[in-house]
Amino acid sequence: MNIRQQKYKKHLLEGKSKYESALLAGYAKTTALAHTAQLDKRIGIDKVMERNGLTDSFLIEKHKKLLEAVKVIGYLHQYKKSEKGGIEKISPEEAVSNEFIEVPDFHSIAKGLELAYKLKGYLKDRLEHSGKIEGGESKFIIINNGKSNEQQSLIAKIRNHSTAIPE
Known part of the structure; x- marks a missing residue:
């Protein structure tokens, strides 16, 4: 186990989150966000937990x-x-x-x-989307199955200007 993995394990056992532990151990943000499961396997955190009764x-x-x-x-x-x-x-x-x-x-x-x-x-915990939208302005509208007149008129306006929202 290398020094960063040891630091990661130490911070985890202190109760910090996986993301926080990875950053404090010196890993890049991308590693802290996406690869903590691999780090856990490498340091054997599941074995440590079992040895301690968990x-x-x-x-x-x-x-x-x-x-x-x-x-x-x-x-x-x-x-x-x-x-x-x-x-x-x-x-x-x-x-x-x-x-x-x-x-x-x-x-x-x-x-x-x-x-x-x-x-x-x-x-x-979160859902992240990334990418580039080209071709002009894009609007996202979330409607909560309401039946009020205001919501119905908004839905009608959107349907008149877009083919993306089915009836």
């Missing part, structure tokens, strides 16, 4: 727990049963309950799903 089965078990995450919350009462049998408003000091419930932790679940999709290759 095996595939361990990570899968942790990931399953993440997808079923719950959090415990208390809730506020605003009304209580009065002595006469009716309902009365509670003062702010009495509003906090000593009862707690478990609810799904949607933020943690969403992050877990995002990670799973990234690992499976269904979700990418």
Whole structure:
């Protein structure tokens, strides 16, 4: 393993991103953007992770727990049963309950799903396109399946001036 690969590995193990680690190790931006998977193979990062207990089965078990995450919350009462049998408003000091419930932790679940999709290759951090467009001005318009009159008239105008957008 050469010196740059050792630096790359050191920065990775410190918790930096692959891109950041590659730049800090002295690799070019193009290498940092496109070739970190090859660097990982060369330095054997998967073996280092396994030696430190981060095996595939361990990570899968942790990931399953993440997808079923719950959090415990208390809730506020605003009304209580009065002595006469009716309902009365509670003062702010009495509003906090000593009862707690478990609810799904949607933020943690969403992050877990995002990670799973990234690992499976269904979700990418970014999508880059490069190239040269010749022949005049080009416009890209993204329309969000809206049904408002304004959007429909915009779609009609675009269709009248372009054959690229089918009906």
